[in-house]
Amino acid sequence: MRTRLRIITLFFTAFILSTGLAFCQTEKTQLPPEATEFYEPVPPKVDPGKTTLDPPSDAIVLFSGKDLDMWQSAKDGSFPKWKVTDGTFVVEKGTGDIQTKQAFGDVQLHIEWRSPQVIVGEGQGRGNSGIFLMGMYELQVLDSYESKTYTNGQAASIYKQSVPLVNATKAPTEWEVYDVIFSAPKFNANGIVTKPATITVLHNGVLVQNHFALRGPTEYIGIPNYKAHADKLPLKLQDHGNPVSYRNIWVREL
Ligand code: MG
Numbered sequence: 525m526r527t528r529l530r531i532i533t534l535f536f537t538a539f540i541l542s543t544g545l546a547f548c549q550t551e552k553t554q555l556p557p558e559a560t561e562f563y564e565p566v567p568p569k570v571d572p573g574k575t576t577l578d579p580p581s582d583a584i585v586l587f588s589g590k591d592l593d594m595w596q597s598a599k600d601g602s603f604p605k606w607k608v609t610d611g612t613f614v615v616e617k618g619t620g621d622i623q624t625k626q627a628f629g630d631v632q633l634h635i636e637w638r639s640p641q642v643i644v645g646e647g648q649g650r651g652n653s654g655i656f657l658m659g660m661y662e663l664q665v666l667d668s669y670e671s672k673t674y675t676n677g678q679a680a681s682i683y684k685q686s687v688p689l690v691n692a693t694k695a696p697t698e699w700e701v702y703d704v705i706f707s708a709p710k711f712n713a714n715g716i717v718t719k720p721a722t723i724t725v726l727h728n729g730v731l732v733q734n735h736f737a738l739r740g741p742t743e744y745i746g747i748p749n750y751k752a753h754a755d756k757l758p759l760k761l762q763d764h765g766n767p768v769s770y771r772n773i774w775v776r777e778l
Contacts, residue, residue, distance in 0.1 A: 557745050560684045561674035570690040572728030575701045577634055579774040586624055586759070587613065587773040598623040598659070598760050606763075612638075612771040615653055615763050622763075623659060627756035629708040630778040633657075638769040639667035639696035645766070647673035651696065654683065654762035657706045658753070660741035661721055663733075665700075665768060668693045680725060680732040683742045688725075688732035699771070701728050707778075708755060709738070715752035 579585050586594045589611030592604045598621040605619035639651035651667030661682070668679035668691060675681070680688035680702070694700055703726040710719040725733035740748030761770065 555746050560676075560743070560746065562676050562687070563674055566675055567678070567688050567691045570692045570730050572692045572694065572730050575729045576636065576699070576772065577701070577703070579634070579772075580776065583634075583774040583776050584626070585774045587770065589771060592622070594624055594626070595622045596625055597621075598758075612769045614767050614769045615761075615765075617763065617765045617767065620763050621656075621760050623758035623760040625758070627754070627758050628658070628775060628777060629756040631657075631704070631706050631759075632776040632778060633702070633704040633706065633759070634772065634774050635702050635704070635770065636699050636772045637665050637702070638699045638771075639669070640767045640769075641696065643667070643696060646671055648677060650766070651768055652762075652764035652766050653768035654764065655702065655704075656742070656760035656762065657704070657721070657723070658708060658757040659760040660753075660757070661706075661723070661738055662742040662762070663702065663704065663723070663725060665762070667696050669695050680727040682723060682733060682736055682738060684744070685739055685742070685748065686733060686736045688727065689734065690730060690732060692727040692730040692732060694728060702726070703729075705778075709750060711750070711752040717750040717752075720750070 591608060592606065592613060595604045597604055604622040606616045606622055607614045635655060650671045653665040655663045655665060664677060664679055664681045664683045666679045675687045676684050679693045705724040707722045709717055709721040712718050720737040722735050722737050723733055724735050740750045
């Protein structure tokens with residue numbers, strides 16, 4: 525009887541270990557992108573009021589409508605090829621992401637963006653850009669007014685990590701506003717995360733992310749995992765091939 529029990533215990537231990545190993549192996553390398561995309565529940569729509577906010581006196585203005593002097597190519601540090609027009613600038617397809625020359629950690633960020641005026645594509649292909657805090661934690665920019673995609677990838681999502689509480693996206697003819705409070709993650713001397721990054725986001729004045737603790741840097745495929753990095757890193761904007769416009773960008777260091 526005891527031997528039988530031992531055999532059964534052994535069998536179950538082996539089973540649990542092997543499934544655990546199989547899970548670790550499928551992570552990242554074998555998962556399709558769809559494995560981390562969710563469609564339900566859909567955040568309810570909210571019609572926001574009017575919003576814009578001039579920079580307060582202690583803000584660092586990253587774009588006031590004139591030039592991209594505070595920015596550089598994320599790839600090679602050259603001057604950005606994105607186009608400045610009429611107090612705004614527009615993603616120039618294929619020229620790559622741009623990032624601030626200055627590095628930031630904990631910040632309050634105000635940023636305004638507008639989807640392309642000519643509606644092209646659907647889902648992730650319609651008005652996709654992104655705001656990468658510290659160059660790696662993406663607050664999604666997307667035309668989610670009347671376009672379906674996975675909810676953890678729609679506008680105001682923390683891409684593939686957190687669905688917005690509501691959908692406060694305006695029609696693409698209008699400007700969208702994000703007000704963000706971001707705290708950088710903390711790491712110990714061994715590079716282990718001791719405090720995850722947190723983010724609170726207002727989309728057009730409506731709370732969409734409430735002190736969400738990020739699980740790691742944004743990953744298109746697989747499960748995010750923290751890797752130790754500097755206390756301050758540049759803010760990055762994504763060239764996803766769509767002509768998304770930006771204006772009135774400022775940060776306050778916290
Ligand atoms: Mg994006």
